[in-house]
Amino acid sequence: MSSSPKFAMLGLFGTLLLATAALAQPARDFPGVGRAATPKEIAAWDIDVRPDFKGLPKGSGSVARGQEVWEGKCAQCHGIFGESGEVFAPLVGGTTPEDIKTGHVARLNDPSFPGRTTLMKVATVSTLWDYINRAMPWTAPKSLSTEEVYSVTAFLLNLGGIVPEDFVLSDQNIGAVQQRMPNRKGMTLDHALWPGKGLTKAKAPDTRAQACMKDCPAEAKISSFLPDHARNAHGNLAEQNRAVGPQHGADTSKPSGAPPQRRAEPAPAPKAAGAPTALLNKNSCSACHALASKLVGPSFQEIAKKHGERSDAIAYLSGKIRSGGVGVWGQIPMPAQTLSDADAATIAQWLKSGAPR
């Protein structure tokens, strides 16, 4: 019975003991937080494929099927032969049959060779498969079937001369393909930039600068600077610095030496009826169209110039935005877009008014 003073004392002592124990060793099992993942949930999200092909789903795909998928879903950005640098860096090019033998892309040693394609860099074919599967096509990632991913990978490998035209890539032969990757021996772990143990080789950083303080051997010549014609290439720097402070921004709209802006001017009022930027971004229009320059598709201003004068401009342009099409501006098709009538009309209205900035 706890009414006895003795029991009460014991009870109090017991509570103190418990409290001390709780302080010294806080509960680390966090009851009520988290639950077991179901096998279906894990299957839905665990999509990574490692260099040893752990995680690679069973399946196959042919070069021929890959070409079909490529021309429908990939060529807009990467070019018919994976060679285009218009939107992203080129995927294919710069590798040779000799590289397939040696496992190292010789052109990586040629500073005059412009750029580095994906096939010049990548050492592991698993990376290509995983990349396409998780992140491509750029505007509709994770939309390809397993067969399509195998096919597109096979097509790319064929463009690089790694597999023949009649090849069918599968989980069974991808290990053999790995042995033909042109840059499979192109990675080094000889550096000290890995923040863990074991993986990389070097123990010490690769530079060993000294902190000399007085009469140090210095480099006296200015060997690189921006040429005058690039003075305003990043916009007027006067507008990119705070209007008050120890230094003001240089007015790069004028030649060097012009006096700086002195007074803090109030911020300009927001421009009325400019580009519906949020809408263009939200609907991924700006993935393929820029304001004034051609990207994958024509610029908004070109479209405005060509169609803005039509009497039915808004209906025509809204329709085109929603249905897509091919042939008006060239052979790269624009896919149909799923956006509301109202959004399409807003964009069409802006185009009709000349696509102002």
Added chain:
Amino acid sequence: MSSDDKPRGRLIKAPENFLDPAGIRQVFAEAKSGRRDFMRKAFVAAGAAAAAPLALATSNPVQAGEGDPNILTLPEHSKGLGQAVATEGYGKPSRYEANVQRRQSPGLTQTAQASVSFAPLQSLFGIVTPSGLHFERHHQGWWDIDPSKHRLMLNGSDASMLKKAMVFTMDELMRLPSVSRFHFIECGANTGMEWGNVAVPTVQYSHGMLSCSEFTGVPLRILLDLAGVDYKKAHYVLAEGADGSSMTRTIPMEMVESGEVLVAYGQNGEMLRPEQGYPLRLVVPGVQGVSWVKYLRRIEVGDQPYASKDEAVHYIDLVPGGQHRQYSSIQECKSVVTTPSGGQVLLDQGFYNISGLAWSGRGRIKRVDVSVDGGRNWRSARLEGAVLPKCLTRFNIDWVWDGKPALIQSRAMDETGYVQPSYKQLREVRGTRSIYHNNAVQTWLVQEDGEVKNVQLS
């Protein structure tokens, strides 16, 4: 096989692909042919006994006998009633601060969704980056994700790596014991445009893929313990995002076991901004930003590294000999003077506070030295406030500008004794085509006319 020998044309793409040899050759050629004029302009009066008077007037003129009308005539704000509380439910910067913006570098990328915006370091004070000015790097655009629907999954490369695969809601993650820590985040490609030559005018574009915040979250170690991870088997962690790019990077288990890797939801006292991965991102102190996976949806523990797209196609460093360094992750000790810096104009001769930022992915900053004569003589700067590990450190040093050309540099040292290298030292071991991990000493030329320019020395 498409034409092997056909030049690829211009190629100035995402930061990891922006090398353009044609463009670089052009800039070099112009630099060479124009150097004499340029040098004359910059240095012609350097040897003169007294500096020529500046074209600039003094910065604070007074008309004799009268005075400053800003003092003599009381302004409206001294004589009227100001605005009400909560006029803005979420306050904004002064309208006079409109120039302080993050910006894209023109021509760097062809799309705005696979691109980068740079933080305006030239206009920032202290060490904390205002969340709205934090640099952005997106590979497939950013999202504003409903936190009530966001989940974090934890599983193994196979079932033997842990006792049970788990799923957490945001509610659950926010119930767990939290920590709050200040850390810098720097893109591995920061200053990448400058490997071969000067390419951009201001510190915003040269160093602006750098920010620093107080992050709040749960040490990832707590979650791994909860799932019963077998640390004897699982030496690597894969972090994966929920967005279209589903970024994946391999992280060493030793870092996670140390407790410093966080599953973070808080940034500078509020939730993460959508551009920074709302509602959940990984914080990997000292490691390049690409590993700080945004919109974090899954953690896998495994016995091998993953060679994901961002560690086998991008974010690999080309070194002399034609090999690429893989799994390069640590951001080594680096510093930059942010004021005065490129694209600014000194208003007058006299006193200036040279101020800048130093940081190291290997720990605390120990010392920062500043030179105003292109590296011949150095003075140690004052380190301001808290000097925290793997965090920005603000440094300041007094300087009186005599109106002559000056070459301003900073050089940081971290607690391991590592000293930030010069371009010469860095290029000797890494060449000029690495793109990533450029931590060389930055030089700003202050011209006689007060204008500051980005230059490299040899």
